[in-house]
Amino acid sequence: MNKKNLFTACVLCSALLSTGAAYADESYLSGVGSKIGQGLANTTTGVVEIPKNIINISHDQNVFVGITWGLLRGVIETVNRTTVGVVELITAPLPSDDFITPPYVWNRFSEDSRYFGLHVPGYWTTYGPLDDGE
Amino acid sequence: MNKQCIYVPFAVLVAALAACSAPAQKDIPALTAGIDAANAGHYRQAIMHEEIAEEKLEEADEALAHWKKDHYWNINDRQKALDAAREAAEHRLASEKEMCQWLTQVHSQNHLKDGSVSAQYSAVFFADGSAVPYKSEEHEIAILGSYLEAHPDVSVNIEAYTDTVGSAASNQSLSERRAATVRDMLVKNGAKVQQLHVKALGKAHGPDNTRDQQHRIVSMVTIHPAYADCSDLK
Numbered sequence: 063m064n065k066k067n068l069f070t071a072c073v074l075c076s077a078l079l080s081t082g083a084a085y086a087d088e089s090y091l092s093g094v095g096s097k098i099g100q101g102l103a104n105t106t107t108g109v110v111e112i113p114k115n116i117i118n119i120s121h122d123q124n125v126f127v128g129i130t131w132g133l134l135r136g137v138i139e140t141v142n143r144t145t146v147g148v149v150e151l152i153t154a155p156l157p158s159d160d161f162i163t164p165p166y167v168w169n170r171f172s173e174d175s176r177y178f179g180l181h182v183p184g185y186w187t188t189y190g191p192l193d194d195g196e
Numbered sequence: 197m198n199k200q201c202i203y204v205p206f207a208v209l210v211a212a213l214a215a216c217s218a219p220a221q222k223d224i225p226a227l228t229a230g231i232d233a234a235n236a237g238h239y240r241q242a243i244m245h246e247e248i249a250e251e252k253l254e255e256a257d258e259a260l261a262h263w264k265k266d267h268y269w270n271i272n273d274r275q276k277a278l279d280a281a282r283e284a285a286e287h288r289l290a291s292e293k294e295m296c297q298w299l300t301q302v303h304s305q306n307h308l309k310d311g312s313v314s315a316q317y318s319a320v321f322f323a324d325g326s327a328v329p330y331k332s333e334e335h336e337i338a339i340l341g342s343y344l345e346a347h348p349d350v351s352v353n354i355e356a357y358t359d360t361v362g363s364a365a366s367n368q369s370l371s372e373r374r375a376a377t378v379r380d381m382l383v384k385n386g387a388k389v390q391q392l393h394v395k396a397l398g399k400a401h402g403p404d405n406t407r408d409q410q411h412r413i414v415s416m417v418t419i420h421p422a423y424a425d426c427s428d429l430k
Binding site: 163164170172173174176181185186187188189195196 | 258262266267268269270271272
């Protein structure tokens with residue numbers, strides 16, 4: 063084994079060992095399975111961020127803002143969620159906390175999506191018509 | 197076409213239209229009065245306050261759960277949640293006050309004219325000619341004794357009777373012994389002697405030479421001059 067392969071193996075092993083706590087509540091395999099599922103879902107359903115943003119911003123402000131700013135924001139969020147989905151698929155073998163919350167686009171529809179705890183500016187601040195928080 | 201084929205459906209249609217056009221039987225004042233009657237009174241008010249308190253508490257609990265889980269981070273419900281918690285507490289207190297007023301109404305017969313409260317107990321029963329109780333509600337005696345211990349301002353009138361069989365002198369003596377028995381039971385359970393006003397009344401009222409268990413009892417009447425319903429709520 064050359065030095066480069068040895069280094070890669072060490073990095074992978076240390077990543078697996080050091081982040082094991084992220085899957086503490088479930089087995090390693092089920093953790094990988096759920097991350098793959100999440101990645102697949104986010105890659106394919108990221109586009110739902112567009113109607114989500116339009117609906118929630120229209121409800122929070124007005125239809126005009128919803129169609130303009132909501133659409134723009136929805137497109138940005140679609141790109142974000144789809145990209146995160148791809149990253150989740152690639153990194154599925156590596157245990158980690160969720161990269162995105164809510165984990166699926168249909169969860170908590172009134173909650174604006176966040177990535178690693180960060181969010182896109184210009185979010186809405188009230189519950190939307192499709193989810194009152196219960 | 198047969199004329200009957202036209203007239204019959206036409207008649208049915210006219211009847212249906214007539215039925216539709218008949219005014220609905222509404223009696224708004226009567227219904228309003230009924231609803232007002234159902235909502236009147238301290239008990240109903242207590243229930244209504246309690247229902248609102250539950251709703252508000254649910255709102256506050258929900259917001260707290262969201263905050264703890266970091267869900268709905270973008271929803272600005274801080275003030276709403278804090279208001280809900282405060283209103284829940286206010287309505288709960290209002291409910292307790294209404295419930296207290298209802299309880300006061302319910303046992304209003306226990307309140308004497310001077311504002312003190314009184315209650316009567318008959319918890320000790322005697323056999324014919326005996327000063328040893330054949331049956332006593334030990335639990336009630338214990339409660340009364342500890343109540344007297346905790347409230348030194350409360351006094352008890354202990355009134356002992358006999359039935360109407362036997363001489364007046366022997367019945368007087370028997371009622372004195374019965375009263376002393378009950379006094380000792382209360383003292384044993386925490387009451388002080390100075391709180392107990394013993395009255396041996398001899399024969400009970402009624403026809404002579406009649407054996408009656410209802411007369412072979414010792415009754416206890418408590419007087420609590422400083423009692424106030426739900427004093428903590430006022």
